Amino acid sequence: MSSLSRAPRGAAAAVAVALLAIGAASGCRQGMYNQPKKKPLSESHFFHDGLSARVPPADTVARGWLRADAAYARGIGPDGKFVSTLPQEVVFSRELLLRGRQRFDVFCSPCHGREGNGLGMIVQRGFKQPPSYHIERLQHQPIGYFFDVMTNGFGQMSSYASQVPVEDRWAIAAYIRALQLSQHAVVADLPQRDRDALAAATAATVASPAAAAQTEPSR
Amino acid sequence: MAQLFPKSANVLAPASIVALLLAGGGVVGGLLAVDYAGFNQRRGETIEQPVPFSHEHHVSGLGIDCRYCHTAVEKSATAGIPPTATCYNCHKLIWNEAPMLEPVRSSFRTGQPLRWTKVHDLPDFVYFNHSIHVAKGVGCATCHGAVQKMRLMRSAQPLQMRWCLDCHRNPEKYLRPKEEVFNMDWQPPSNQEELGRELVAKYKVRPRKFLESCGTCHR
Numbered sequence: 001m002s003s004l005s006r007a008p009r010g011a012a013a014a015v016a017v018a019l020l021a022i023g024a025a026s027g028c029r030q031g032m033y034n035q036p037k038k039k040p041l042s043e044s045h046f047f048h049d050g051l052s053a054r055v056p057p058a059d060t061v062a063r064g065w066l067r068a069d070a071a072y073a074r075g076i077g078p079d080g081k082f083v084s085t086l087p088q089e090v091v092f093s094r095e096l097l098l099r100g101r102q103r104f105d106v107f108c109s110p111c112h113g114r115e116g117n118g119l120g121m122i123v124q125r126g127f128k129q130p131p132s133y134h135i136e137r138l139q140h141q142p143i144g145y146f147f148d149v150m151t152n153g154f155g156q157m158s159s160y161a162s163q164v165p166v167e168d169r170w171a172i173a174a175y176i177r178a179l180q181l182s183q184h185a186v187v188a189d190l191p192q193r194d195r196d197a198l199a200a201a202t203a204a205t206v207a208s209p210a211a212a213a214q215t216e217p218s219r
Numbered sequence: 220m221a222q223l224f225p226k227s228a229n230v231l232a233p234a235s236i237v238a239l240l241l242a243g244g245g246v247v248g249g250l251l252a253v254d255y256a257g258f259n260q261r262r263g264e265t266i267e268q269p270v271p272f273s274h275e276h277h278v279s280g281l282g283i284d285c286r287y288c289h290t291a292v293e294k295s296a297t298a299g300i301p302p303t304a305t306c307y308n309c310h311k312l313i314w315n316e317a318p319m320l321e322p323v324r325s326s327f328r329t330g331q332p333l334r335w336t337k338v339h340d341l342p343d344f345v346y347f348n349h350s351i352h353v354a355k356g357v358g359c360a361t362c363h364g365a366v367q368k369m370r371l372m373r374s375a376q377p378l379q380m381r382w383c384l385d386c387h388r389n390p391e392k393y394l395r396p397k398e399e400v401f402n403m404d405w406q407p408p409s410n411q412e413e414l415g416r417e418l419v420a421k422y423k424v425r426p427r428k429f430l431e432s433c434g435t436c437h438r
Contacts, residue, residue, distance in 0.1 A: 035343040040297045106284040121281045162326045
């Protein structure tokens with residue numbers, strides 16, 4: 001009789017403990033949530049500077065990151081001057097220009113503007129205005145010059161070497177060339193398809209300026 | 220011998236079993252409801268940070284792309300919190316005397332990183348990787364919400380396993396074209412499921428069997 005009455009009491013206690021455990025599990029985080037290991041950018045109480053990631057000794061080169069080729073890594077040719085063509089590691093293609101445009105829009109357009117006129121949003125908010133890419137001095141700079149400015153900064157512009165890897169800097173430099181061309185191209189430079197589109201648009205403008213304004217492509 | 224139990228015990232005994240089960244279910248259900256509602260994940264709660272950084276201002280107001288600061292998002296597991304040098308690209312000249320930005324200046328002077336508090340803090344037993352999600356067409360906003368409208372950062376989604384699995388089981392409900400991943404204003408089209416199925420095939424998203432296997436996220 002006594003053993004019979006103890007059993008339900010034991011079961012009730014077990015249920016109560018289980019319910020408490022569920023409550024505890026849902027109410028607070030357990031050890032597995034925050035394990036004694038470090039993830040990128042997490043804090044450390046072990047090192048005096050509070051960083052979990054260690055700074056490698058000066059001049060450390062990660063495997064595969066030796067940039068011994070001056071033309072590719074710094075935009076400087078064997079004669080000590082900026083290269084005027086893309087280094088051989090960079091293959092010129094439509095994809096390169098598209099990649100360059102995308103990276104330019106992300107990293108450069110805030111100041112230089114999408115057309116490269118130096119009137120980006122940050123400039124409108126008070127940053128020093130960079131020169132337009134379309135002035136004569138910059139039009140005649142070799143492509144290595146633009147790579148160098150991205151790598152080392154220029155005037156108020158910081159170095160973008162840590163934000164934009166080498167291959168992307170070349171893609172951007174190539175795209176800057178395309179932008180420069182775009183502002184100084186003549187109608188005869190356009191492919192036939194674009195010339196036809198232009199002629200159609202011009203005809204429409206003459207016929208009805210309002211209709212042309214509507215069909216004008218938006219950026 | 221007198222009757223030990225009154226006649227009503229015949230009803231009360233089984234009824235009490237049912238009542239106990241219902242009460243237990245109610246408690247468990249209630250706890251699960253609390254958990255599902257997201258009170259545990261600090262969802263929607265702004266967390267105090269060293270600098271009141273506004274994504275709304277930088278993204279909507281200035282049009283800066285996510286990748287300008289979160290440069291690692293396409294290549295690594297973590298999206299990356301920008302170093303103070305990135306803030307300084309602009310704030311060396313803009314708002315460079317604002318008291319609000321003193322922690323940024325002091326961090327730049329001393330080299331001590333700003334100590335941001337993680338808003339989207341997954342448990343340490345989850346191996347989440349940003350780069351694969353971005354590469355397969357999961358937009359920033361799908362998990363992080365309308366960041367471009369957040370003055371102070373907060374988490375918009377529950378970040379629970381069932382929430383992750385919802386997409387891992389039905390990716391076609393959420394995928395978008397890769398070029399729209401960083402477009403914070405993208406809205407799913409009315410034929411999202413149809414588009415999603417095309418994207419699942421085009422981007423070679425792994426089959427459900429793989430995406431919902433334990434080892435995909437827990438290793």
